[in-house]
Amino acid sequence: QVQLVQSGAEVRKPESSVKVSCKASGGTSSTFGISWVRQAPGQGLEWMGRIIPVLNIANYAQKFQGRVTITADIATSTTYMELSGLTSEDTAVYYCARDPGVAALIHYFESWGLGTPVTVSS
Amino acid sequence: EIVLTQSPDFQSVTPKENVTISCRASQSVGSFLQWYQQKPDQSPKLLIKYASQAFSGVPSRFSGSGSGTDFTLTITSLEAEDAATYYCHQSGNLPWTFGQGTKVEIK
Numbered sequence: 001q002v003q004l005v006q007s008g009a010e011v012r013k014p015e016s017s018v019k020v021s022c023k024a025s026g027g028t029s030s031t032f033g034i035s036w037v038r039q040a041p042g043q044g045l046e047w048m049g050r051i052i053p054v055l056n057i058a059n060y061a062q063k064f065q066g067r068v069t070i071t072a073d074i075a076t077s078t079t080y081m082e083l084s085g086l087t088s089e090d091t092a093v094y095y096c097a098r099d100p101g102v103a104a105l106i107h108y109f110e111s112w113g114l115g116t117p118v119t120v121s122s
Numbered sequence: 123e124i125v126l127t128q129s130p131d132f133q134s135v136t137p138k139e140n141v142t143i144s145c146r147a148s149q150s151v152g153s154f155l156q157w158y159q160q161k162p163d164q165s166p167k168l169l170i171k172y173a174s175q176a177f178s179g180v181p182s183r184f185s186g187s188g189s190g191t192d193f194t195l196t197i198t199s200l201e202a203e204d205a206a207t208y209y210c211h212q213s214g215n216l217p218w219t220f221g222q223g224t225k226v227e228i229k
Contacts, residue, residue: 035218045158045166045209045220061217062123095165099213106172107213108156112165 002027004034004096004113011119017084020116022096024077027111030054032101034079035109036070038092051079052101086120093117124148126210126221136229141197143224145210150190154214157186157195160223161206169208170195202228 007021022034035050049060053072060068069082079096094116097109125148135141145155153173158166168177170186173193183198197204205228210221 037220044223045160045211047211047218047220050218059216097166106154107218108168108171108177109158109166109211110168110177112167114165 002098002111004098004111006094006096006113006116009117009119011121012086014087014120014122016086017082018086018118019080019082020094020096020118022079022081022113024079024098027098029101029103031103033099033107034070034072035097035099036068036081037095037097037109039095039115040089040092043092048081050099053077053079055102083118088120091118091120123217124151124212124215124219126212126219128208128210128221128224130224131222132225132227134227134229135200137202138199141200141204141226143195143208143210143226145188145193145195145221147191147193147212149215151212151214153189154212155186155188155193156211156213157184158209158211159204159206160209166209197226200226200228204228 003025005023033052036048049070051058051070058070072079096113098111099107127146129144155173157170160166169184174186185196187194207223207225
């Protein structure tokens with residue numbers, strides 16, 4: 001059973017950056033993908049981007065291009081999402097979610113982290 | 123970007139009733155359409171993948187159908203524990219996108 005353990009809640013000031021981590025454990029596939037999905041208070045789910053750690057290939061939603069960077073550390077099975085230029089509209093819970101990756105034809109989020117609340121406030 | 127539009131936005135249902143939620147894509151996604159359930163203060167959970175394949179451990183009352191641009195999630199004989207918000211998600215084209223969600227309330 002795959003588990004995704006995320007870092008703790010963060011509070012940031014406007015125009016600063018935040019970096020959230022997601023450590024994966026369990027599972028047998030090494031070619032999985034990790035996406036970052038955020039959810040603003042009372043709102044729906046929003047896909048931000050995805051990385052395939054073993055290939056170090058990342059894709060981003062155009063909305064976040066230039067502001068988000070997703071990286072992975074294979075040695076520690078940890079994926080990171082860094083978001084810069086924060087505004088109050090970035091206040092949200094940030095989830096990491098795992099998909100089967102390049103070994104599969106179908107991509108779906110089979111496991112989710114518990115979420116990391118990020119609050120942007122002056 | 124493919125836009126997914128769910129209907130209805132909200133549904134109030136009595137236990138044992140059947141629930142149908144629609145998800146319409148702005149262009150074809152083939153069968154690369156998933157359904158997730160999210161309860162308050164919890165992470166989403168996968169119910170259905172590839173339009174109609176139930177994920178491991180999902181109760182048989184949840185089923186999915188459709189292809190191309192029109193998809194349906196059906197909950198047969200709703201149970202009280204099914205109160206949640208349901209999201210469709212397409213992984214046919216980057217960027218992956220979600221529907222806006224359908225909240226199901228138990229009367």
